[in-house]
Amino acid sequence: MRMSSPPPSPAKSQNTPDPLQLLLESHQQMRKFAALAAQLGKARGKQPAELSEAASQIIRYFTLGMPMHAEDEDYSLAPRLFDVTLPPEVIKGLWEMARQHEDLERAVDELLPAWVAVRDTPERHRELAAYLTLGGRQLMSQVEEHLSMEEQRLFPLIRERLDEETLAVIAMEILDRRGQLA
Template sequence: MRNPFATDAVGFDTPIAMLIACHDRVRHYAGLLPKLAGHVAIHGADAEAARAAASILRYFDVAAPLHHQDEDDDLFPRLRERGDEVLRGRVDAIAAEHDVLGLQWQALRPALQALAAGRAVVLDADQVNAFARDYPAHAAREERELYPHATRLIGADEMAGIGRTMAARRTHKD
């Protein structure tokens, strides 16, 4: 059976490429939020809004936490262990952003759940815009400040092990 988290272009045998592919989906789903807010303001909680909200919920409730776990449990500890003081500081700062993004998501989630259920709500523009801005910025920062070091500091065999762990993490999810 094909892994639903893998893409046609990349798989878990290339974990950094897979993490970047996850970031592409982060950008996509975070970018849907302002569009959804605009749609709801005009059309209300129609079927299209419910489908979009359900799709956004599914991504940020399931895939995004797995992605953070990939980084927090598998990638970041290795970077901390092998990096210099500057890199360790970057890892710590970027890892801390996961908690901030999680809080932002939890603030948005109830309104999206209501929309997914077809109930009329108004999405808070400040919350929507902050999340749509901050999550992609976080992903770009990881790609710019951390991922290049991973390819330099982590050998191919160990990287393959990270990929296997990432795949197994998703296989065991309901």
Template structure:
């Protein structure tokens, strides 16, 4: 995704919750790219721009998206769960929703594995059988529905709750862990 002039600066690892939301925008963007290419080309030979777009989206979901899942499941969710004792009912409800979110992650991983397999065949053979092209679009539509609900829950409920409950030092630690997953250091 290109930087847009006049847009706010991208969040940094010093703002891990904002960075997680920004990752959601990338997930939405690259899923839209998949759907655009799949619907435009319908399994037919890919143009150069379609091929490049498909390769970029595949790379994001193979490399970037798993790190995002780890950011949530390894860094954020366990810290929220550790606060479960003695919190009000609204907080307890958010914590219970994290099981659903983790289940969403597993379903998305399975769907992405199949999307990856179909798209790599498309790139290698420069066409898909009609049934494969339809299956790809079906998988992508399912992923879009899952991500839409999933992202809304995290952006609107989980991340704001985390921002209220987690200490600034804990958020810094989460940001440092996120940076380390990407081979970077946090600039303080």
């Protein structure tokens, strides 16, 4: 009689993505849209439809994508890291990550009316250009500071401190937020 092996656990499945890779891909998106926000004010000579589309993409990312990313870290990653033994500086980094998410949300809330104005009435771009440029640069700086802190201080601990099953659960939660689960 042939013995069958047990089904693979979610952590060992070839179909379970790596949560660290998912988070890093999200960081690439955040950098991409922060750069687009920083460039929007300087987009002189663009057609109104191009300005409107760029503003629309920025709005979509910063009102949907960035909040999902913050939830990935605040609700899926941080609680699992708090469950394991961590040095005090890492615990401080986790609290700093959450605070920075709030700061980024405030920065987006400040810029959102200008992005909406350009999306809905691109003719106002010239009037808003200086504000968009300054605000976009500040946002890009905040984003880079935030992402660099996570990548240097927190992300190395993901594989070091969390077991395969926990990593699989985090990955599935991230995908679930994005509606990618079957």
